[in-house]
Amino acid sequence: MFVVLLKPSGQPGRAGDLLAGHKAWLEKGLADGVFALWGSLKPEGGGAIMAHGLDRAALEKRVAADPFVSGGVVRAEIVEIAPARAESRLEFLLD
Template identity: 50%
Template structure:
């Protein structure tokens, strides 16, 4: 599982790439890789919880985000090995 942060580096340019970024997010959900996506508050960027992919696949996917490719955000990927979960999230330990 991976926790991805996308912190604004050039927030002023975000509107220019927002449609493409949202399409990238949709693909992540449609592919079954993204579980949660949301904003870092207050207005600092975004975060994504991802699974069902290798570290290399996540890195490739993140680099394909138009926000990352265009320098709107800087990305950090943190790998997590879940040891305990609420039973509703037990699938994450697989």
């Protein structure tokens, strides 16, 4: 399981132009069963994504395809978590 932190980078002015592509990229991750949730980082801005069901190399490739990442709006930091126990609704993350 991974948490992807998308932190503001040097090109924030490009966000508006790339927003539709970024949203489509997020929705594709959800439809593919890779992204379990996402949301905004508070208060500094940026976002976070919980991803599962793929290895780090595949996730890095997917993240590189995010228009916000490739367009320099955000930089991505991937944190890997080895879950040991979960509440019953989250047991699907214990792969």
